[in-house]
Amino acid sequence: MKRKAAAGTIRNKERSKEKFLDAVGQILETKGYSGLKVNDIAATAGVDKKMIYNYFGGTDQLIDEYISSLDFWSNVDGQSTPEITDGGQEFSKQLLTQQFDYVSHNKNLQKILLWGVAEKRNSLRTIADNREQNGEQLFSQVADPYFSENAVQYRSIMAILISGIYYLNMYKGVNAETFCGIDLTKEEGTQQIKGALEKIIDLVYENQNKKQ
Incomplete structure (x- = not known):
């Protein structure tokens, strides 16, 4: 049971992280980079904003990860x-x-x-x-x-x-x-x-x- 619970926690974390990253993309597309505020990102993701700090360390780090996922040379x-x-x-x-x-x-x-x-x-x-x-x-x-x-x-x-x-x-x-x-x-x-x-x-x- 402990093993299953741990696996479920990891899956939930990955899903939440993906929601945050998707939220950054949605806001960037509709509002531009000026709209990338912690409360707006959390609301768009539908996840408590505290999780941004738990999973990424902060809004800047979340944005860093999103940008890295897109940048051509960062993925070469x-x-x-x-x-x-x-x-x-x-x-x-x-x-x-x-x-x-x-x-x-x-x-x-x-x-x-x-x-x-x-x-x-x-x-x-x-x-x-x-x-x-x-x-x-x-x-x-x-x-x-x-x-x-x-x-x-x-x-x-x-x-x-x-x-x-x-x-x-x-x-x-x-x-x-x-x-x-x-x-x-x-x-x-x-x-x-x-x-x-x-x-x-x-x-x-x-x-x-x-x-x-």
Whole structure:
């Protein structure tokens, strides 16, 4: 009986935690990050707000966990990098196009990215730091050995491309649908942007091959 009771307690805890995380997503979607208050989260979840402190340690930690579950780079495992035979060329293109789709299809992540540039907050800084750490693993394992003294240039190009991915996806459908004449709300426009990302990576690697 004790074993069953313990198992039931664990299940209840996990269900309650999931309700809190879902509540954060619902509030972010309907009210934005300004609506993420402890009482509102608890009311939306239908769970006593004391459980937020018991399960997560506080509202910031709850929000941290929710953001981590969405962030693309926080969920990229640097240890699972596939075998690389081309200096990371195809892997780089895959990462960028997958990230474009990931951000495009996740409205709450777009709001979190906007939140990250609109407000200074410890929880968002923690997520940014974790994102950098995971990205660093990939850069150091894949691109740095191949680009050698040009590794910083490769990183700079990736920084511009990734920030462009963020901005284009936050921009579309808010005040306009097009950017540089490309309709970002249509599949054709999406494919044009992703094709351009791949083309830039190809050019970067072609340039490096010439230097080698």
